[in-house]
Amino acid sequence: xxxxxETVQIILNSWQYQRQHTGLKLYGxxxxxxxxxxxxxxxxxxxCVAGFxxxxxxxxxxxLQQKKAERLLQCLHxxxxxxxxxxxx
Numbered sequence: 001x002x003x004x005x006e007t008v009q010i011i012l013n014s015w016q017y018q019r020q021h022t023g024l025k026l027y028g029x030x031x032x033x034x035x036x037x038x039x040x041x042x043x044x045x046x047x048c049v050a051g052f053x054x055x056x057x058x059x060x061x062x063x064l065q066q067k068k069a070e071r072l073l074q075c076l077h078x079x080x081x082x083x084x085x086x087x088x089x
Contacts, residue, residue: 001072002031010059011036014052022048
């Protein structure tokens, strides 16, 4: 997923926005092919990360739908379904 420059740019833009509007301090990050790591600090880090995740998930899915990346979208759907089965209500 992060092999596409457009999806990486979505992440970078999101961090830039959060730095300007939520007080996020980003100390370091690594974006790999299928996941990312980052070290950050913010006044309300849990809310910052939740917003970051929700926003980027939606933007990346929208981007993949526009590009008609059906195979990757199917993989994401399968991974989400498997993740939800792991949890108890």
